C-alpha cells in the first residue's frame with residue numbers, strides 16, 4: 001500500500017541484564033551454582049503499520065516497552081531482530097530533552113537538534129523564527145537549556161521536531177508535560193501536520209490524549225501487543241485491567257492476546273475506522289466510552305453528562321460559570337440505602353474533589369435521574385469524572401465507571417495560581433505609612 005509510511009515486522013529487543021560485581025564474585029567462587037546472565041525482552045515480536053494521515057497512540061503500563069519501541073523506530077536503539085521500513089522523513093521527540101544539549105542555549109539547540117534530525121544549518125536558519133514563535137518561552141531562548149523547566153524543554157523540543165514537516169512524527173509523552181494552553185497548541189499543530197499528510201506515533205499515559213488525538217491505539221504489555229484497534233475499544237479494556245489483581249490481569253491479558261490474534265478486526269487495523277459515518281477519532285472526541293471497572297449488578301450508572309446553564313451538553317468549561325452534572329442510574333431490584341458517588345479526577349488520576357449523594361429508598365426497580373449543580377471553581381486543565389453506585393453504607397459496590405466524560409477547563413487569565421479559584425476576597429486592613437521627617 002503506497003500510503004504506508006511505516007511498516008515494522010516482528011520487531012524484538014532483548015536487553016541483557018548486567019551482572020553485578022557481587023554476582024560475578026559469587027559465580028567465580030561457586031561455579032557449580034553460578035547464576036547466569038539472563039536476557040530480558042523489552043519488545044517482543046511487534047508488527048505494526050502506520051499510514052499517511054493516521055495518528056496511532058501507544059499505551060501500556062510503566063516498563064511495557066513503549067519507549068524502546070519508539071527508539072527502535074527512530075533508529076536510536078538497534079533491534080535484536082525484525083525490520084523497520086520507513087517512507088520519508090522521521091522526526092522524533094523521545095524522552096524529554098534527550099536530544100537537547102543542556103549546555104547550549106535554546107537558539108543553539110535549534111541547530112543542534114536539527115543536526116540530530118539530519119537537517120542542515122541553512123534549513124534550520126529558515127525555520128528559526130517559526131520555532132522561537134511556537135516555543136514561546138520569551139528571553140529564555142537565549143539561556144542555556146540546563147536552566148529550563150521541563151515544560152520549557154517540551155515547548156522547545158516540540159517546536160523543533162514539528163517545524164521540519166516530517167512524514168512520521170514520533171512523540172513520547174510530550175503532551176502531558178506542558179500546561180493546558182501548550183497541550184492544546186501542540187495538539188492543533190499535530191492535527192495540522194496530519195492534515196497535510198504526515199503520520200504520527202505517540203506515547204501517552206493520558207486517556208484524554210488517546211481519545212482526542214488518535215485514530216488507533218496499540219496497547220503494549222511486557223513488550224507484546226495486547227490490542228491494536230479503535231481507541232474506544234482498546235482504552236476500555238486497558239482501563240478495566242487497572243483495578244484487577246495481578247493474577248486476574250494476567251489471565252485477562254492472555255485472553256485478549258489470543259482474541260486479538262484470532263479476530264481480523266483487531267489484528268489487522270490499518271486505515272481509519274468508520275462508525276456511523278463519522279471517524280472513530282471524532283466519535284471518541286465527542287463521546288468517549290465508559291471505562292468500566294466494577295460491575296456487580298443490581299444497580300448501574302447509565303449515563304453521565306455535563307450541561308451548561310442553558311442545559312446544553314458541554315465538555316469545555318469556564319471558571320466561575322454554573323454547570324450541572326446529570327447522572328442517570330438504574331436499579332434492577334429493590335435496594336435500600338443506595339448512594340451515588342461522584343468525583344472529578346485529574347489526568348494523572350488524582351481526585352480533585354467529589355461527593356456522595358444518598359438516594360431515597362426505592363420501592364421498585366427503575367431509573368433515576370440525578371442532577372448536581374456547581375459553580376465551577378477549576379481554573380484550567382483536563383479532567384474526568386468517576387461515578388459509582390453503592391449500597392449498605394457504601395460497602396456494597398454495584399457499579400463503578402471510571403474516567404468518563406472527559407472535560408477541559410480553559411478560562412480567561414485571572415490572578416490565580418494552581419487549579420482552583422478560591423475566589424479569595426482581599427482587603428487591606430491596616431496600611432501604615434512611615435512618616436518621613
Ligand SMILES: Nc1ncnc2c1ncn2[C@@H]1O[C@H](COP(=O)(O)OP(=O)(O)OP(=O)(O)O)[C@@H](O)[C@H]1O
Nearest residue numbers: 015016041042060061062063064065066067068069
Ligand atoms: N538500555 C536498557 N537496558 C536494559 N533494560 C532496559 C533498557 N532500556 C529499557 N529497559 C527496560 O526495558 C523495559 C521497557 O522499558 P521502556 O522504557 O521501553 O518502557 P515504557 O513502556 O516506555 O515505560 P514508561 O511508561 O515507564 O516510560 C523496562 O523494563 C526497562 O527497564
